[in-house]
Amino acid sequence: MHGLINRAIERFVRDTYGRDTWGQVVRRADLSFNEFEAMLTYEAEVTTQVLDAIAQVLGRPEAEVLEDIGTYLVSHPKVEALRRLLRFGGRTFTEFLHSLDDLPARARLAVSDLDLPVLELCEHGGGFFSLTCQWSRAGFGHVIVGLLRALADDYGALIILDHKGGGGGCEAIEIRVLNTEHATGRSFDLGARAE
Amino acid sequence: MVSGTDHTPDPNVYAMMDVLCPMHVVLDASGHIVHAGPTLRKLLKDASPIGARFNELFEVKRPHIDGTMALMLARAGTKLHLQLRGPQRTDLIGVLVAFPPGGTLGPAGGAMINLSFGISVVDAVRDFALTSSDFAATDLTIELLYLVEAKTAAMDASRTLNLRLQGAMIAAEEKAYTDTLTGLKNRRALDYVLGRLLEGEHDFALIQLDLDFFKAVNDTMGHAAGDHVLNDVARILVEETRADDIVARVGGDEFVLVLPRLTDAHRVHDIASRMIERLERPIPFAGQMCRISGSAGSALSCDYAQPSRSQMMEDADIALYAAKRAGRGRHVRYTPALRQDGGPEGRS
Known part of the structure; x- marks a missing residue:
């Protein structure tokens, strides 16, 4: 698994629960280091061990943890750079949804060895969408749910999300966009720079 | 209009x-x-x-x-x-x-x-x-802006990794070039410095220095006393040399000094003699006095048309043994005459 993904999981735990909790996770996952390097690649099991350890340390189901990671990635000030990169996907939330199919290609453009899930959006009319998420590792759909929820806030859109489950590394998410201008979203200044 | x-x-x-x-x-x-x-x-x-x-x-x-x-x-x-x-x-x-x-x-x-x-x-x-x-x-402008930001973020992450690796590399190199007991340079560091000086055709003096009577200190007073003496010797050698001189420990009681820019045989003799004089002062350890001395042989790069590492090391070694044969506790400068007879007339 790419270090960027492991590093994001680590930052989520550190920034949300503090370094002591991260220390517990490191011990429980039996890591030989205490910090992920964003630009190195790790064995896939390492990510599984870390996610298991987080669920145990926090005493919460993994799906919930994954969803929180998705929300963290868009809403925490420390990862503002990622929010900005996602906002390049479209002017409106609906436009953004349609950019999700390009997500793996966009990621590869920046970091050529970064593999992200294959996402496919289907529009059914009346603000109703379905998104399938395919990846080597099950559960990424929950990250997407958290991410979409936070991004809808960011755009000021009102949506309802439902993770429909799935198997064989393929998960389905239902999205209902009730109002694209429900609230004033956060601004996205093209010329600004994330600190 | x-x-x-x-x-x-x-x-x-x-x-x-x-x-x-x-x-x-x-x-x-x-x-x-x-x-x-x-x-x-x-x-x-x-x-x-x-x-x-x-x-x-x-x-x-x-x-x-x-x-x-x-x-x-x-x-x-x-x-x-x-x-x-x-x-x-x-x-x-x-x-x-x-x-x-x-x-x-x-x-x-x-x-x-x-x-x-x-x-x-x-x-x-x-x-x-x-x-x-x-x-x-x-228009691809938005994609271009996305790419600029994404690449900047990726570069920042890479830079962080590079800095960390560089820090680890410097620490590892430092360790690889250091004699752990005395903190002096080791043979690897010596080879590197000699290589660089010869490559750049810079002149330098090479001194081989062996401790005399060190084995006796080790045998009669123990390894702790021996280690203490070696550290004291290291301190003396560093004090008697300039900041950019290299002092390396290349064996148990064998040292090599590289003094860049030195071409004056008399100055080399003065430096080596002063070091030996200081080494001969008794070193106190656990209520007892450790007495050692040193013998040194030197070679100057300016004496060679084409100085080479092996030739200079060998010649300094010949001078060192001439110093030992002449009764230890002294410095001898290499001259070709030492090769023929190795007698006391080879003394500097």
């Missing part, structure tokens, strides 16, 4: 162009602006451009022409490098097409110029507070 045409151009053309090319500008036959796309108007924020002469608002930088209509039309279809006049001197690129006669697409004798930011786009987006709706939906 629309002039130079009898026909009124179809306004739908301009409306279409506003969507397709929001940075286009329409000029009449005299080079006056009759229409400007919405993003271009944003760039010219203060004044409405309509009626102004194109070359009053934009300077044609390359090809270097004065921006009169005839010269501009002659460049139709080729790339123009332009610069916005005014406080914000943004670079632009553009291409001009002449309107066909008849005047329904645009003023006869006039032209349409489509502009773009080119490489200045990142600054321009910030300077003019542009948003994605300021660019045509097919």
Whole structure:
């Protein structure tokens, strides 16, 4: 698994629960280091061990943890750079949804060895969408749910999300966009720079 | 100030162009602006451009022409490098097409110029507070901005990794070049320094120094006393040399010193003799006195037409053994005569 993904999981735990909790996770996952390097690649099991350890340390189901990671990635000030990169996907939330199919290609453009899930959006009319998420590792759909929820806030859109489950590394998410201008979203200044 | 045409151009053309090319500008036959796309108007924020002469608002930088209509039309279809006049001197690129006669697409004798930011786009987006709706939906500017930010973020992450690796590398190199007991340089460091000096054809003096009676200290007073003496010796050797001299421990009680820029045999002799004199002062350890001495042999790179590491080490070694044979506790400079007889006449 790419270090960027492991590093994001680590930052989520550190920034949300503090370094002591991260220390517990490191011990429980039996890591030989205490910090992920964003630009190195790790064995896939390492990510599984870390996610298991987080669920145990926090005493919460993994799906919930994954969803929180998705929300963290868009809403925490420390990862503002990622929010900005996602906002390049479209002017409106609906436009953004349609950019999700390009997500793996966009990621590869920046970091050529970064593999992200294959996402496919289907529009059914009346603000109703379905998104399938395919990846080597099950559960990424929950990250997407958290991410979409936070991004809808960011755009000021009102949506309802439902993770429909799935198997064989393929998960389905239902999205209902009730109002694209429900609230004033956060601004996205093209010329600004994330600190 | 629309002039130079009898026909009124179809306004739908301009409306279409506003969507397709929001940075286009329409000029009449005299080079006056009759229409400007919405993003271009944003760039010219203060004044409405309509009626102004194109070359009053934009300077044609390359090809270097004065921006009169005839010269501009002659460049139709080729790339123009332009610069916005005014406080914000943004670079632009553009291409001009002449309107066909008849005047329904645009003023006869006039032209349409489509502009773009080119490489200045990142600054321009910030300077003019542009948003994605300021660019045509097919324009790749947004993707370009995305790429700039994504690559910057990836580079920052790489830089963090590089700094960390560099820190680890320096620590590892430091360790690899250091004798752990005394903190002096080791043989690996010595080889590296000698290689660099010889490669750069810099002159230097090489001194081989062996401790005398050190084995006796180790055998009678124990290894702790021996280690203590070695550390004291290391301190003395460092104190008696300059900051950029190299003091290396290359064996149990064997040391090699490299003194860059030294070509004066008398100075080398003085330095080596002073070191030995200090080594002979008894070293207190656990209530007892450790007594050692040192023998040294030296070779000077300036004595060789083509100095080589192995030759100089060998010659310094021959001088060192001459010093030992002559009764220890002294320094001998290498001379070819030492090779023939090794007698006391080889003494420096």
